[in-house]
Amino acid sequence: xSNFCNRLTYHQWLALIAVVLGLFAFVAGDPYSGSRITIDxxxxxxxxxxxxxHVTALELADWIIQEKTDYRLIDxxxxxxxxxxxxxxxECVALPDLMELPLQxxxxxxxxxxxxxxxxxxxxxxxxxxxxxxxxLLGGFEAWQDSVLFPTLPENPAPSELAAIEKLxxxxxxxxxxxxxxxxxISEVKRTITAPKNTTPTATGKPSGGKKKKEGC
Amino acid sequence: MNAPFxxxxxxxxxxxxxxxVLIGVGxxxxxxxxxxxxxxxxxxxxxxxxxxxxxxxxxxxVTAMLGLFYLSWIxxxxxxxxYVSPTYLVPxxxxxxLLGVGFAIGGYxxxxxxxxxxxxxxxxxxxxxxxVFGIFVFGEMFSIMESLxxxxxxGSITLPQLFGVSYGMIVMLVVFMAVGGxxxxxxxxxxxxxxxxxxx
Numbered sequence: 166x167s168n169f170c171n172r173l174t175y176h177q178w179l180a181l182i183a184v185v186l187g188l189f190a191f192v193a194g195d196p197y198s199g200s201r202i203t204i205d206x207x208x209x210x211x212x213x214x215x216x217x218x219h220v221t222a223l224e225l226a227d228w229i230i231q232e233k234t235d236y237r238l239i240d241x242x243x244x245x246x247x248x249x250x251x252x253x254x255x256e257c258v259a260l261p262d263l264m265e266l267p268l269q270x271x272x273x274x275x276x277x278x279x280x281x282x283x284x285x286x287x288x289x290x291x292x293x294x295x296x297x298x299x300x301x302l303l304g305g306f307e308a309w310q311d312s313v314l315f316p317t318l319p320e321n322p323a324p325s326e327l328a329a330i331e332k333l334x335x336x337x338x339x340x341x342x343x344x345x346x347x348x349x350x351i352s353e354v355k356r357t358i359t360a361p362k363n364t365t366p367t368a369t370g371k372p373s374g375g376k377k378k379k380e381g382c
Numbered sequence: 383m384n385a386p387f388x389x390x391x392x393x394x395x396x397x398x399x400x401x402x403v404l405i406g407v408g409x410x411x412x413x414x415x416x417x418x419x420x421x422x423x424x425x426x427x428x429x430x431x432x433x434x435x436x437x438x439x440x441x442x443x444v445t446a447m448l449g450l451f452y453l454s455w456i457x458x459x460x461x462x463x464x465y466v467s468p469t470y471l472v473p474x475x476x477x478x479x480l481l482g483v484g485f486a487i488g489g490y491x492x493x494x495x496x497x498x499x500x501x502x503x504x505x506x507x508x509x510x511x512x513x514v515f516g517i518f519v520f521g522e523m524f525s526i527m528e529s530l531x532x533x534x535x536x537g538s539i540t541l542p543q544l545f546g547v548s549y550g551m552i553v554m555l556v557v558f559m560a561v562g563g564x565x566x567x568x569x570x571x572x573x574x575x576x577x578x579x580x581x582x
Contacts, residue, residue, distance in 0.1 A: 179441075180561050186448045187557030190550040196454035196461055197549075211391075269538065270462050271389075295462070298389070 209292055218288065219303040220275055222312040226336050229253050236273040239263070241283050242306065252277065252302075252309055253340070263287055270296050277302035277309070314342030385453070389463040410497050419501040421489025422579075428486045430574035433567035440560045451553050466538040473530055488512075 173181065212218050220228075228236060229252070240247050240255040247257035258266055260283060268274060274296060276284040284301040291299045302308065311317075316333050319326065330344075337344050384390055388398045416438045417423045426432035453459040485491050490498055490509045498506025524531070542549045 176564075180564060183444050183448065183557050184561060186452070187554040190448070190451055190553035190557075191548075193451075193455055193550050195549055196451050208391075270460075271465050295460070 208297065209289075212292075212297060217300075219301045221303050222308045223336065225252070225275065225302060225309075226313045226340065230336065230339055236275055237268070238275045238277070239287075240306075241276060241278040241287055246279070252306070260287055260290075264290065264294070268296065270298070274299035275302060276300070278305050280307055281305035313337060313340055315345050316342075317345045320346050384457075385459045386463050389460070409493070410500060413494060413497045414501060418494045419497045419503065419506070421498060421503070421505050424491075424494055425486065425489040426578075429577045430570045431576075431578045433571055437564060437567055440563050444557055444560045447553060447556060451549065466540060468538050469536040470532060471534040471536060473533055476530075 225238070238252060238255040240251050240257045241260055241263070242251075242257075244257060244259075247255075251257065255277070268291075274291065276287050276291075276299060278284040278287070281301065281304055284305055288299055288301050304311070313336060316337055318330055318333065322330050334344050387393065393401070413419070417434060418438075423432060424435055427435045450459060450461065450464075454461040481491060488495075488505070488509060490506065492509075492513055495506050495509035495513065499510050500506075520527075536544075541552045545552075
C-alpha cells in the first residue's frame with residue numbers, strides 16, 4: 166500500500182482525491198437540501214427598512230416601456246379583475262397557487278394586488294420560502310391607477326415641474342390613461358379605461374413571455 | 383455569512399462590478415500562467431500533442447463542481463440562488479461549432495485572446511478587433527437571426543433535471559469523465575508527440 170502511495174505523482178494524487186470526492190457525492194444526496202432557508206427576521210426587517218422590497222408604479226411603468234424582460238409581474242387579484250384590466254406583462258396567479266408556481270429564486274418577482282395588503286402577505290410567504298428578492302408594487306393596483314393611468318397634475322405647474330409633467334403625460338398616454346388636473350371628476354374618467362387592456366408588449370428575446378401569462382388563470 | 387454573497391446582500395451592485403473586475407484579472411492571470419496567451423499552445427490541442435488546455439479546463443470544471451457541491455451540501459452556498467443560464471439547444475450547438483472552428487483556425491477563444499492581447503501579442507489584438515466587429519455584425523443582423531437565436535428553448539435546465547438522476551450521480555460521472563479524459567490526454571500526447579514542431 167505504502168509502495169502504491171509513493172509511486173503516485175502529485176497530479177495522480179489530486180485525481181485520486183477528486184475520485185473519492187466524486188464517489189462520496191454519489192451517496193451524499195441532494196446539495197439543495199443543505200440550503201433550505203428559515204426566516205431570518207433581522208434580514209427581512211433590514212430589507213423592509215432598506216426599501217428594496219418594493220417598486221413604485223412609475224418605476225414599473227418605466228420597465229414596461231423599456232420592454233425589460235428581467236422581471237416577472239404577478240397579479241394577485243381575481244381572474245375577473247385581471248381580465249377586465251391588468252398591468253401589461255402581468256400574469257394572473259391566485260394567492261394559494263403562488264406557492265405551487267415554479268418560480269426561480271434568481272427571478273425578479275414583482276407582486277401586486279388591489280390595495281397592497283395581499284401582495285404584502287404574498288411577499289412574506291415568498292420570503293419564507295427564501296425568495297427574499299421579490300418585490301411589491303407600492304400601493305398596489307390603486308397606485309398604478311393614481312400614478313400612471315390617471316395622475317393628478319397641478320393646475321399651475323412651476324417651470325421646474327414642466328419636464329416631469331411632460332414625462333408623466335407620455336407615460337400615462339403609453340398605457341392609455343389620461344392625466345387629470347385638479348377639477349376633473351376622476352372617478353368618471355376611470356370607468357372608461359379599456360384601452361390599455363391589450364397593450365401588453367411582446368416580450369422580446371424571451372420566448373416565455375406569452376406562455377407564462379396563462380399559467381395562473 | 384452564506385454565499386452567494388451578492389444575492390445575500392453582502393455588497394451592492396457597484397461593489398459587485400469591482401469584484402468582477404478583480405476576479406477577471408485573476409482569471410486572466412492564471413490563464414496566462416497556464417500558457418494560454420500563446421495561440422500555438424492553444425491550437426496544439428487540436429493536433430493532439432499538447433492537451434494542456436483540455437486538462438486545465440477539465441481540472442477547473444471538476445474543482446468548481448466539487449467545491450460548489452460540497453459547499454452547498456454543508457449549507458454554506460445556496461445553489462438555488464446561483465444563476466443557471468437558459469439552454470437553447472440548436473443555437474448553442476451551432477455557436478459551439480462556430481467557436482470551435484474559430485479556435486482551431488486562429489488559436490484563441492474569446493477569453494484567451496484577451497490574455498494574449500494583454501501580453502502584447504499582435505494576433506491577440508487582431509482577435510479582439512474581430513470580436514468587436516463580430517459583435518457589431520451580430521447586432522446589426524439580430525432581426526434576421528432572432529428566430530434562430532431563441533429556437534429550441536429548454537429553460538434553465540441542469541443535467542440532473544434533464545436525465546432525472548441525482549446531483550451526486552452527475553458529479554461522480556463528471557469526475558470519472560475527467561479522469562478518463564486525463565488518461566486519454568496522456569496517451570494522446572505520447573501518440574502525437576511527433577507532430578510537435580521543433581521550436582516548441
